[in-house]
Amino acid sequence: MSESIILTDAGLLPEDLLPDVSHLVTEDDEPLDNLPSEKQQRLLTETLYSSWNGPSNAQGFLVAANVGLFPSNKQPPIVPDVFLSLDVQVADNWWERRHRSYFFWDFGKPPEVVIEIVSNREGNETGRKILEYARMRVMYYIIFDPTRQLGGEVLQMYELRGRQYIPMSEQWLTEVELGLCLWEGAYEGKRDVWLRWCDTTGNVIPTGAERAEQERLRAEQECLRAEQEREAKETALQRAERLAAQLRALGVEPEV
Structure with a gap:
C-alpha cells in the first residue's frame, strides 16, 4: 500500500514541514497521446472553465x-x-x-473526480489504477472506453464506498453537483460520441463556442421579437387610421 503524507486538521502542512520534492519527476517532456484523446480531454476541461461556476458551496x-x-x-x-x-x-x-503538480500535501486533499480515456488495453484502468485511486480516496472514478477496448460499457462510473469502488447506477455525481453523459455531436468540427459534463436535467454544459452561439441566437431571437412587436404596432396603427377615415366618411368624428 502506498505511503501517504499526514496532513494537519486544516488540511495543509506548515511551510517548515513541507516534504522535499526536488527528486520527483513532475514532467518528462515526452507526452505521447492520440488525437481523439487529446480533443476529449480538452472538451472536458475547457467546458468547465467556460461555463461552470462550481458547486454552490465550493470556493473555486x-x-x-x-x-x-x-x-x-x-x-x-x-x-x-x-x-x-x-x-x-x-x-x-x-x-x-513545489507547486507544479497536484501534491496532496499542497492542496490538502485528493481530487473528487478522475477520468480515464481508454484507447488501448495497456492502461490497466480496471486493475492497478482502480486500486490506486481508491487508496488515494478519490471519490469518483470514471472510465470512458469509446471503442470498448476493455470489453465492457462505453461509460463506467464508480463511487468510493469505504475502501473500494462500487459501480454507480446513475450518472449524477452528487458531491460535485455535476453529471456525465454520452453526447453525439460535433466538437471543433469533428463529429463523434463524446463524454460531456451535464446538469441535473441532462443538458450538457456548453463549451465557450457553444455558449457564444447560444447568446448570439438569443440576441437574434430578441431582435426578431422586437421587430415583430414593432410591426404589430404599425399594423394596429394603420388599421386604426383606416377605421377613423371610414367613420369620418360617415360624418362621425372618431374618438381620440
Missing part, C-alpha cells in the same frame, strides 16, 4: 489533463487523463517546483 475548482497526482513524496505519481478538484486554488507562483 481545478480541472486539468495529464497532470500528475502525488499522494506521497516517496513514489511516482499516477497521471489521469482528466481530474477535477473542488475548493482548491492554484498557487500564484505555480512555476515553482
Whole structure:
C-alpha cells in the first residue's frame, strides 16, 4: 500500500514541514497521446472553465489533463487523463517546483473526480489504477472506453464506498453537483460520441463556442421579437387610421 503524507486538521502542512520534492519527476517532456484523446480531454476541461461556476458551496475548482497526482513524496505519481478538484486554488507562483503538480500535501486533499480515456488495453484502468485511486480516496472514478477496448460499457462510473469502488447506477455525481453523459455531436468540427459534463436535467454544459452561439441566437431571437412587436404596432396603427377615415366618411368624428 502506498505511503501517504499526514496532513494537519486544516488540511495543509506548515511551510517548515513541507516534504522535499526536488527528486520527483513532475514532467518528462515526452507526452505521447492520440488525437481523439487529446480533443476529449480538452472538451472536458475547457467546458468547465467556460461555463461552470462550481458547486454552490465550493470556493473555486481545478480541472486539468495529464497532470500528475502525488499522494506521497516517496513514489511516482499516477497521471489521469482528466481530474477535477473542488475548493482548491492554484498557487500564484505555480512555476515553482513545489507547486507544479497536484501534491496532496499542497492542496490538502485528493481530487473528487478522475477520468480515464481508454484507447488501448495497456492502461490497466480496471486493475492497478482502480486500486490506486481508491487508496488515494478519490471519490469518483470514471472510465470512458469509446471503442470498448476493455470489453465492457462505453461509460463506467464508480463511487468510493469505504475502501473500494462500487459501480454507480446513475450518472449524477452528487458531491460535485455535476453529471456525465454520452453526447453525439460535433466538437471543433469533428463529429463523434463524446463524454460531456451535464446538469441535473441532462443538458450538457456548453463549451465557450457553444455558449457564444447560444447568446448570439438569443440576441437574434430578441431582435426578431422586437421587430415583430414593432410591426404589430404599425399594423394596429394603420388599421386604426383606416377605421377613423371610414367613420369620418360617415360624418362621425372618431374618438381620440
